[in-house]
């Protein structure tokens with residue numbers, strides 16, 4: 001049973017600059033000229049909507065300078081702050097973590113279209129076990145969720161971040177949460193997420209099956 005109300009911080013670069021490994025889009029998934037930006041936005045929207053639907057989450061704060069991303073996540077019920085100090089992902093997450101004003105903060109990847117609210121609820125409950133915890137991505141080398149309760153977040157996201165988070169004292173969490181692990185960096189990852197079932201924004205764009213709820 002989750003006892004903490006977590007503040008979730010989600011980073012989002014400007015849409016045209018984000019997810020460069022998804023360009024060009026895989027065969028069969030191409031679309032209009034703005035297809036890449038729309039896909040990145042759909043991944044973000046499904047991630048944020050799933051997080052907002054978790055009862056363990058008190059609020060979601062998105063760190064972004066992208067007007068379309070800010071408008072969409074605001075519509076979903078998240079808050080936004082500008083992408084400061086403009087020194088990359090980890091400083092942006094530290095800025096977001098401070099801006100929440102919360103003492104239980106979780107940084108969540110923005111590219112988890114198959115995330116289900118129950119998965120995040122379970123991972124946040126498991127994160128009660130230690131001051132800092134993380135969930136490795138499906139490959140085991142990256143990180144999709146980093147939590148800190150009563151201590152600094154100290155994010156070290158980027159290639160190979162799982163090892164850095166573990167070396168920094170964060171406890172790795174494992175559980176039955178395939179959608180939480182399935183971040184989307186490449187066309188193959190996107191197919192993997194579609195196989196799990198994705199949220200409504202990504203499904204509407206790509207025609208994939210919608211993830212099961214419950």
Ligand SMILES: Nc1nc2c(ncn2[C@@H]2O[C@H](COP(=O)(O)OP(=O)(O)OP(=O)(O)O)[C@@H](O)[C@H]2O)c(=O)[nH]1
Nearest residue numbers: 011012013018019020021063064083088089092110
């Ligand atoms: N706010 C903010 N978000 C960032 C920044 N850098 C990366 N991100 C976000 O962090 C998440 C993970 O980053 P990466 O996996 O490196 O993603 P990416 O740079 O979009 O993808 P590639 O171009 O394929 O490497 C993505 O959702 C990015 O939008 C940054 O400087 N500021």
Ligand SMILES: C=C(OP(=O)(O)O)C(=O)O
Nearest residue numbers: 142143157158159161185
């Ligand atoms: C940002 C990360 O990597 P990716 O490029 O896989 O999203 C990470 O796993 O810390």
